[in-house]
Amino acid sequence: MAKVKITETALRDSHQSLIATRMTTEEMLPILKEMDEVGYHSLEVWGGATFDACLRFLNEDPWVRLRKIREVAKNTNLQMLFRGQNILGYRHYSDDVVEYFVQKSIANGIDIIRIFDALNDARNLETAIKATNREHAQSGKGHVQVALSYTTGPIYTTDYYVNYTKQLVDMGVDSICIKDMAGLLKPYDAEVLVKAIKESFPTLPVELHTHYTAGLASMTTLKAIEAGCDIVDTAISPLALGTSQPATEPIVAALQGTPYDTGLDLVKLDKISKYFSTLREKYLASGLLNPKVLKVDANTLLYQVPGGMLSNLISQLAQMGKSDKLQECLEEVPRVRADAGYPPLVTPSSQIVGTQAVMNVIYGERYKSVTKEFKGMIKGEYGRPAVPIDPDFQKKILGDEQPITCRPADLLKPELEDLKKKVAPYAEQEEDVLSYALFEQVATKFFDARKAAKLNLDEGTADKQAKIHTV
Ligand code: CO
Numbered sequence: 508m509a510k511v512k513i514t515e516t517a518l519r520d521s522h523q524s525l526i527a528t529r530m531t532t533e534e535m536l537p538i539l540k541e542m543d544e545v546g547y548h549s550l551e552v553w554g555g556a557t558f559d560a561c562l563r564f565l566n567e568d569p570w571v572r573l574r575k576i577r578e579v580a581k582n583t584n585l586q587m588l589f590r591g592q593n594i595l596g597y598r599h600y601s602d603d604v605v606e607y608f609v610q611k612s613i614a615n616g617i618d619i620i621r622i623f624d625a626l627n628d629a630r631n632l633e634t635a636i637k638a639t640n641r642e643h644a645q646s647g648k649g650h651v652q653v654a655l656s657y658t659t660g661p662i663y664t665t666d667y668y669v670n671y672t673k674q675l676v677d678m679g680v681d682s683i684c685i686k687d688m689a690g691l692l693k694p695y696d697a698e699v700l701v702k703a704i705k706e707s708f709p710t711l712p713v714e715l716h717t718h719y720t721a722g723l724a725s726m727t728t729l730k731a732i733e734a735g736c737d738i739v740d741t742a743i744s745p746l747a748l749g750t751s752q753p754a755t756e757p758i759v760a761a762l763q764g765t766p767y768d769t770g771l772d773l774v775k776l777d778k779i780s781k782y783f784s785t786l787r788e789k790y791l792a793s794g795l796l797n798p799k800v801l802k803v804d805a806n807t808l809l810y811q812v813p814g815g816m817l818s819n820l821i822s823q824l825a826q827m828g829k830s831d832k833l834q835e836c837l838e839e840v841p842r843v844r845a846d847a848g849y850p851p852l853v854t855p856s857s858q859i860v861g862t863q864a865v866m867n868v869i870y871g872e873r874y875k876s877v878t879k880e881f882k883g884m885i886k887g888e889y890g891r892p893a894v895p896i897d898p899d900f901q902k903k904i905l906g907d908e909q910p911i912t913c914r915p916a917d918l919l920k921p922e923l924e925d926l927k928k929k930v931a932p933y934a935e936q937e938e939d940v941l942s943y944a945l946f947e948q949v950a951t952k953f954f955d956a957r958k959a960a961k962l963n964l965d966e967g968t969a970d971k972q973a974k975i976h977t978v
Contacts, residue, residue: 510767510768510769510770511732511736511737511738511739511762511767511768511769512547512548512737512738512739512769513547513548513738513739513740513741513755513758513759513769513771514547514548514549514550514551514586514714514716514738514739514740514741515542515545515547515549515550515551515741515742515743515755516551516740516741516742516751516752517542517550517742517743517746517779517783518530518535518550518551518552518576519551519552519553519554519557519586519587519588520551520554520588520716520740520742520751520752521742521743521746521747521751521752522746523554523556523557524718524749524750524751524752524800525746525749525750525751525790525796525800525801526790526795526796527560527795528556528557528559528560529560529564529565529795530786531565531567532565532567532571532572532575532576534786535572535576536575536576536579537782538778538779538782538783539576539579539580540579540580541775541778541779541782542580542583542779543579543580543581543582543583544582544775545583545771545772545775545776545779546770546771546772547583547771548583548584548738549583549584549585549586549618549619549738550576550580550583550584550585550586551586551587551588551621551740552572552573552576552585552586552587553569553572553573553585553586553587553588553612553617554587554588554589554595555588555590555593555595555596557569557572558595558942558945558946559595559945559946559949562942562946562949562950562952562953563946563949566953566956568942568953568957569942570611570615570936570938570942573585573612573615573616573617574615574616576616577615577616584618584619584650585616585617585618585619586617586618586619586620586621587612587617587619587620587621588621588623588654589608589609589612589620589621589622589623589635590622590623590624590625591622591623591624591625591631591632591635592605592624592631592632592634592635592915592916593631594608594635594944594945595608595945596944596945596946597855599631599888599889599915599916599919600916600919600922600944601916601919601920601921601922601923602634602916602919602921603921603922603923604922604923604926604941604944605634605635605638605916606634606638606641607923607940607941608941609635609638609639609642609649610638610642611937611938611941613639613642613646613648613649614646615938617649618648618649618650619650619652620635620639620649620650620651620652621652621653621654621684621686622635622636622639622651622652622653622654623653623654623655623656623684623686624656624890625656625850625851625853625854625855625856625889625890626656626850626851626856626889626890626891626892626893627655627656627671627851627893628889628890628891628892629671629674629675629678630890630891630914631890631914631915631916632653632675632678633678633914634916635651636651636653636675636678636679636680637679639651640679650681650682651679651680651681652680652681652682652683652684652714653675653678653680653683653684654683654684654685654686654716655668655671655672655683655684655685655686656686656688656851656853657685657686657687657688657689657691657692657851658689658691658849658850658851658852658853659691659811660844660849661849661894662849662893662894663849663893665699665700665703667893668685668700668703668704669703669704669707672704672707672708672711673707673708676708676711681712682711682712682713682714682737682738683704683711683712683713683714684713684714684715684716685697685700685701685704685713685714685715685716685717685731686716687715687716687717687718687727688716688718688813688853689718689720689807689811689812689813689816689852689853690717690718690719690720690721690723690724690750690807690813691721691807691808691811691813692717692723692727693723693727694723694726694727694729694730695730697715697727697728697730697731697734697736698730698731698733698734699734700734701713701715701731701734701735701736702734702735705734705735712737712738713735713736713737713738714736714737714738714739714740715727715728715731715736715738715739715740716740716752717740717752717753718750718751718752719747719748719749719750719751719752719753719803720749720750720803720804720807720813721803721804721805721807721808722803722804722805723808724752724753725753725754725757725758728741728753728758729758729761732762732767733767739753739758740752741753741754741755741758742754742755743755743756743776743779743780743783744756744757744780744783745780745783745784745786745787746783746786746787748801749800749801749802750800750801750804750815755771755776756773756776756777756780759771759773759776760773804817810837810840811841812837812840812852812857812861813852813853813857815857816852816857816858816861819857819858819861820833820836820837820840820861820864820865821833823861823862823865824836824865827869829869832865832868832869835868836864836865836868839864839865839867839868840860840861840864842864843860843863843864843867844860845894846896846897846900847859847860847881847884847885847892847896848891848892848893848894848895848896849892849893849894850884850892850893855880855889856884856889858880859878859880859881859884860881862878862880862881863877863878863881866878874903874904877904881904882904882905885900885901885904885905885910886904886905886908886910886911887910887911887912887915888911888915889915890914890915891912922944923940923944926940926943926944927940929943930943933951933954933955933958934954935954935957939954
């Protein structure tokens with residue numbers, strides 16, 4: 508029996524889930540050498556929210572962060588999360604931008620690219636998979652992992668996931684991950700699922716990514732391991748549980764002396780744990796870490812909606828003074844989801860379905876008013892859902908507009924050259940065009956601040972209108 512490997516999420520998902528992705532590079536670097544020496548399979552360090560938060564809130568260049576981490580973490584794989592054709596952003600990008608992003612991520616230090624699509628539409632993964640494989644062929648670097656967005660519903664049988672995996676294997680992935688972003692995967696379902704995938708693809712490495720939100724994650728992780736899961740995502744204990752991952756140390760301890768032994772040293776992990784405990788205290792004291800996110804959210808189990816989506820619904824209704832409609836909305840969510848072809852509820856589908864459900868209830872008539880995003884989803888702008896949308900329903904929502912049936916990015920012209928021209932006045936490195944492509948306004952503001960800092964100016968006194976900087 509092969510040893511189980513650990514992906515440590517402290518530097519990406521765990522602080523994204525607990526403290527809105529606000530951990531700074533300065534907070535990461537002092538412990539990185541110790542983390543690099545533990546023997547983790549990988550350190551998850553990068554993703555959409557980390558990239559965005561660096562530029563938007565921390566005044567940090569995410570590319571510089573990646574290079575600094577790479578400089579210290581010489582022995583451990585560095586891993587990122589990549590939203591298929593959306594890269595790290597919220598719209599579909601043309602293939603040339605996706606390819607360039609993959610190339611630059613690997614060149615700056617990423618080893619493993621975990622790619623997923625919110626609808627599990629493999630066409631949205633094609634370009635990123637090919638680009639990673641091309642990089643691997645050229646530089647020997649780059650491992651492509653695809654994450655299956657896990658959800659529940661009539662179509663999402665074990666066969667569904669096995670068939671999806673087959674598609675991905677044919678496309679040339681190196682490993683797969685079961686991505687349970689909402690923490691809905693139950694222990695015995697995980698066992699069945701992992702067994703089925705391993706039976707069909709015995710040599711394909713399978714990883715599990717889950718969240719502790721509903722209180723199931725450690726049990727689910729253990730059953731997945733017993734069923735043959737090769738790699739599991741955990742977070743060092745001070746940054747684990749709640750909406751984050753199961754804790755690393757108890758998983759390591761539970762497996763010691765068994766055929767699944769991770770081989771990791773609890774004494775070494777303790778050093779890392781002590782470091783992050785101090786940070787945790789700081790986050791609690793500043794209010795960045797709200798104890799509310801640390802409790803088991805049983806509502807997730809009851810309504811099968813991710814915790815984040817539930818809190819969105821509650822706050823949307825509160826703003827409208829309609830908090831009494833929560834139950835009705837929760838009952839409307841699965842109906843809207845069914846109409847939309849049962850998309851997994853993950854960004855952005857969770858917000859789109861949730862908002863439409865609220866509108867259906869508030870207006871007192873279903874689809875009397877339809878959001879632009881919901882219409883886009885029904886049109887096929889995000890890709891093809893697992894269950895075909897009823898043509899009559901589609902017609903009702905779209906009117907005379909024709910649905911999109913091709914891969915959405917096929918409708919996009921190359922845009923990299925144009926973006927390069929636009930970013931030219933700000934660019935100090937080749938990667939800047941990618942920051943600009945993903946988060947145009949936020950990146951521009953960051954570039955301005957970077958320039959001002961270089962000129963040793965107080966950006967507050969720079970007269971942007973007249974393009975004059977006071978000296
Ligand atoms: Co996650």
